[in-house]
Amino acid sequence: MSNVFVVAIDGPAGSGKSSVSKAAAKQLGFAYLDTGAAYRALAWYLDDAGVDGSDTALVIASLPAFEYRIGTDPDEYFVLVGSTEVTEAIREPRISALVSQVARVPEVRTFVNNLFRTIIASSEKPGIVVEGRDITTVVAPDAPVRILLTASEEVRAARRGAELSGDAAKTAAAALAKRDRADSAVTEFMTAAEGVDTLDSTHLDFPATIAAVVERVNRARNI
Numbered sequence: 001m002s003n004v005f006v007v008a009i010d011g012p013a014g015s016g017k018s019s020v021s022k023a024a025a026k027q028l029g030f031a032y033l034d035t036g037a038a039y040r041a042l043a044w045y046l047d048d049a050g051v052d053g054s055d056t057a058l059v060i061a062s063l064p065a066f067e068y069r070i071g072t073d074p075d076e077y078f079v080l081v082g083s084t085e086v087t088e089a090i091r092e093p094r095i096s097a098l099v100s101q102v103a104r105v106p107e108v109r110t111f112v113n114n115l116f117r118t119i120i121a122s123s124e125k126p127g128i129v130v131e132g133r134d135i136t137t138v139v140a141p142d143a144p145v146r147i148l149l150t151a152s153e154e155v156r157a158a159r160r161g162a163e164l165s166g167d168a169a170k171t172a173a174a175a176l177a178k179r180d181r182a183d184s185a186v187t188e189f190m191t192a193a194e195g196v197d198t199l200d201s202t203h204l205d206f207p208a209t210i211a212a213v214v215e216r217v218n219r220a221r222n223i
């Protein structure tokens, strides 16, 4: 890996990984890599092509044609599959409900992890905040800052529910718990691995959570 300073952040669904990581990256002048977007984009791609995401052989066979690009500038975030911008579409509850079944396939994980390592190594900023489920343990276990960002399930569900409307808001808590259960069978993100710092935002507001991340990074950089 290159000399880029990696901040690795993992956590369960709705713990604030993307919003906090993006804001911390902006404050630090770092790049930002949302790894969940790759799994979501693959789920979107398969769904769009009418491929059954539960058919492991078909999912693996689809990987070579999956053209994926993500913006790592926190001010210009985008996600592309081929020439289609899917930045918003991959956040839909429908895709959230499909994503775990593709993320459980080891060949998918190897494929996207190679992409992530390439993106990290080619970053032109002094550092990069990388968030997901297995960043502190698998993608960047040697990162100088490793954080497990968490919050109680009730608080996470309430924050996620507040973003949604209609039926999706009502079912947000159940959907979030279901996804965590499925993802926990594949990666460990509910408890911190050795050397990983737990940041519990249950009783912290958004600015205080960002400040806690930035403070950890500055301390590690002796700033």
Ligand SMILES: Nc1ncnc2c1ncn2[C@@H]1O[C@H](COP(=O)(O)OP(=O)(O)OP(=O)(O)O)[C@@H](O)[C@H]1O
Pocket (backbone or CB within 6 Å): 011, 012, 013, 014, 015, 016, 017, 018, 019, 020, 036, 159, 160, 163, 201, 204, 205, 206, 207, 209
């Ligand atoms: N400390 C906080 N206080 C209040 N709201 C917060 C805090 N942290 C995050 N949020 C809000 O919680 C919601 C969920 O955050 P976010 O989407 O970043 O989580 P996530 O971990 O990336 O979720 P997912 O894994 O489902 O993509 C957002 O509306 C975000 O603004």
Ligand SMILES: Nc1ccn([C@@H]2O[C@H](COP(=O)(O)O)[C@@H](O)[C@H]2O)c(=O)n1
Pocket (backbone or CB within 6 Å): 013, 014, 017, 035, 036, 037, 039, 040, 099, 100, 103, 131, 132, 133, 134, 135, 179, 183, 187
């Ligand atoms: N490192 C990662 C990141 C994500 N996943 C899977 O992708 C889904 C979407 O992630 P979000 O962070 O956008 O919620 C997540 O539910 C996991 O299935 C992963 O396995 N590893």
